[in-house]
Amino acid sequence: MSTATKELTTKEAFLKYILRLADDRLILGQRNAEWCGHGPQLEEDLALANISLDLIGHATALYEYAAEIEDEGHDEDYFAYFRDDRDFTNLQLCELPKGDFGFTIARQFLFSAFSYFQYEKLKEADDEQFSGMINKHLKEIKYHLRHSREWVLRLGDGTEESHERIQESFDELWMYLGELFYMDEVDELMIKEGIGIDSSTFKDDVKKLIDDTLIEATLNVPDWDQFMMSGSRKGIHTEHLGHLLAQMQFLRRSHPKAEWK
Amino acid sequence: MILQTHTEEQIWDYLKEVTDPEIPVLNIVEMGIARKVEIDSDQVLVKITPTYSGCPAMNAIEKLVNEKLEERGVQDFKVKLDFAETWTTDWMTEEAKGKLKDYGIAPPEKTEEEGDFLKSLSGTKVIPCPFCESFDTKLVSQFGSTACKSQYFCDNCDQPFEHFKCI
Numbered sequence: 133m134s135t136a137t138k139e140l141t142t143k144e145a146f147l148k149y150i151l152r153l154a155d156d157r158l159i160l161g162q163r164n165a166e167w168c169g170h171g172p173q174l175e176e177d178l179a180l181a182n183i184s185l186d187l188i189g190h191a192t193a194l195y196e197y198a199a200e201i202e203d204e205g206h207d208e209d210y211f212a213y214f215r216d217d218r219d220f221t222n223l224q225l226c227e228l229p230k231g232d233f234g235f236t237i238a239r240q241f242l243f244s245a246f247s248y249f250q251y252e253k254l255k256e257a258d259d260e261q262f263s264g265m266i267n268k269h270l271k272e273i274k275y276h277l278r279h280s281r282e283w284v285l286r287l288g289d290g291t292e293e294s295h296e297r298i299q300e301s302f303d304e305l306w307m308y309l310g311e312l313f314y315m316d317e318v319d320e321l322m323i324k325e326g327i328g329i330d331s332s333t334f335k336d337d338v339k340k341l342i343d344d345t346l347i348e349a350t351l352n353v354p355d356w357d358q359f360m361m362s363g364s365r366k367g368i369h370t371e372h373l374g375h376l377l378a379q380m381q382f383l384r385r386s387h388p389k390a391e392w393k
Numbered sequence: 394m395i396l397q398t399h400t401e402e403q404i405w406d407y408l409k410e411v412t413d414p415e416i417p418v419l420n421i422v423e424m425g426i427a428r429k430v431e432i433d434s435d436q437v438l439v440k441i442t443p444t445y446s447g448c449p450a451m452n453a454i455e456k457l458v459n460e461k462l463e464e465r466g467v468q469d470f471k472v473k474l475d476f477a478e479t480w481t482t483d484w485m486t487e488e489a490k491g492k493l494k495d496y497g498i499a500p501p502e503k504t505e506e507e508g509d510f511l512k513s514l515s516g517t518k519v520i521p522c523p524f525c526e527s528f529d530t531k532l533v534s535q536f537g538s539t540a541c542k543s544q545y546f547c548d549n550c551d552q553p554f555e556h557f558k559c560i
Contacts (some may be wrong), residue, residue: 175534182536189447
């Protein structure tokens, strides 16, 4: 038996790279969709449903491309419905229960702020189909960022109650931010291929946008050096992902060959 | 062998008969959704591109294009989704923007210059009311009844209206 680790091929790395991006978007899209019909006001109900639709749209396009790269006859539905929790490599940040409106907004803001800088770099990727997708999605991410940022300001600098609740949300979410900048052999290989990006090159930009927004919203910025969760890019999740998947996947798995007519 | 009896120009005319199901005053050519018509030997290839990635109208549009070409007797054709170019509201013709306004939707302005985005985060653009032209309007929500529109309210004529977001 060889003790050497099996070398990661470029194809495997690209597949993992795309699935990480896609899983983030599918899982957060599913979480935000839980607000549909439950928003605090009609406009926000529509906004969250729209953001969900965008995120799931982004995931679909990425999964389709992943299927093409993998070349094993799978499609986008396979990646969404027929993988188990340990196969999902989304950020733990995305799978946390939706909480109250402030929690959902705080999470969306943190995710959008990161995605904005991430996609600004990724759009230069040396792969036409991939960068085309990224460019398209980036335009929509800007709307998500603008929307969630405005709500952070409004809730933070709002009433005593809204201030307290969104502050608690940020405090609770903070330990899930370490993973945003996680990198491993997949990233390294993709950087070498001219596709991947080095998250340390835009980490300060992300932090600055988040810090500036929280300060403007009269909120305390939690400690960036505090304990941070890890493991999601290797399939380690919180207990919440399994429940989310059970709900999202059961219908498709009960009727695996069903087709929309 | 089927001889293609339809010219490229004719195909474009047929595509102009397909309207956007969400905004029925606009056809998919003036929207910039129909991108390319190629006639290769006998096959007609039509390339369309989605506006928003999550736009539920896209499947409907693809279906409508297929039905239209069939109805017009085009024999051998293929409709393909093309993602290489990124759709932008700048592709909408001036005529289309005029039609949008007449329909009661404030048309998209020219998209912002690169690099201005972070600075523009705090400000909102003033969108004139499509009904009374007043600038006394306010943004109600970035997101509206469809992915491509945001909601505004005009304080001058007391009318809510939608704005086609520029992307």
